[in-house]
Amino acid sequence: MLAEKDFIATSYNTIDSASFEWSAPSNIALVKYWGKKENQIPANPSISFTLNNCKTITKLDVVKKSENSSFSFDLLFEGKPKEDFKPKIQKFFERIEKYCPFLKEYHFKIDTQNTFPHSSGIASSASGMAALAMNIMSLEKAINPAISDDYFYSKASFLARLGSGSACRSIKGEVVVWGNHVQINGSSDLFGVEFSEIHSNFKNYQDTILLVDKGEKQVSSTVGHDLMHNHPYAERRFAQAHENLSQIKTLLSSGNVEEFIKIVESEALTLHAMMMTSMPYFILMKPNTLEIINKIWKFRDETQIPVCFTLDAGANVHVLYPENVKENVLQFIQDELVGYCQNGQYICDQIGNGANQLK
């Protein structure tokens, strides 16, 4: 089992220049990460579906430089310089330098783009940090070809976690667990691990993301996580996440979609309940979020079609359902839910396999 100290690169060469390119997807948590300790250690374990279509594509050009006293990088978003993303990258480099001491030896050109609209309210930090971490691991592999595949992917997830917690679940697919859990072999607070005992009922599971509100969130995830310190229900919530993960593990393996739905929806509402009961308290759902939830419940009741919802830290609704009811559910979305989406917008996605090397 890899420990923190194993991720410190010690022996490596140098190269003059290189180019890499990776895509990494977004992911949607089923059991949610909400609350963390120092150094991006989660307060409870989480599990997610890796998505397929919502991705960040990042190209990294690396050139050896003569002085190595500071980090040096240019950042392009959709081909144009993007100054406001730079502090986040600077902070990421600072956090990972201990594990990648070679970073200051190079100048980086980071060229990044998303397959989903930038202002869609879909968090790009998970896919973005995962794609950047993969590129940095390609550099590490270039200067130390001896590293194994297992180490490569585990360290990519470890680095991505230091950029944004949920990003560590975007390296692999189709289902990833992050955080120590007694019943999941190899699970770790330091990086995500693939959970592979999945029943065919969950094969190609669908996620249609309804864009309810594309505006800037009034409270960032980082602030939200922080409010779990001294939260009156924190300890009970963290224990519940362990229990829900035990249950969902069994349900994913046995293919019990009905019971899966109960855990997933309860997790989504619990996440938002934590926000509503923190101090200061806040609400990220919008009236249309609730309209959609009620419509989904009514449709499920009337048709017995196993469709459910989950939420991330925002107003958008992820509609989850098995592939074999896709036609019915898309028709339902068209007929009854599109009216609650901003400009009628939604994104069709499904479970995917994780990061992909393009160059």
Ligand code: DP6
């Ligand atoms: C509600 O990973 O965005 O989506 O580690 O501060 O970057 P930081 O937080 P982030 O939090 C995601 C929270 C969530 C739940 C989840 O994805 O598990």
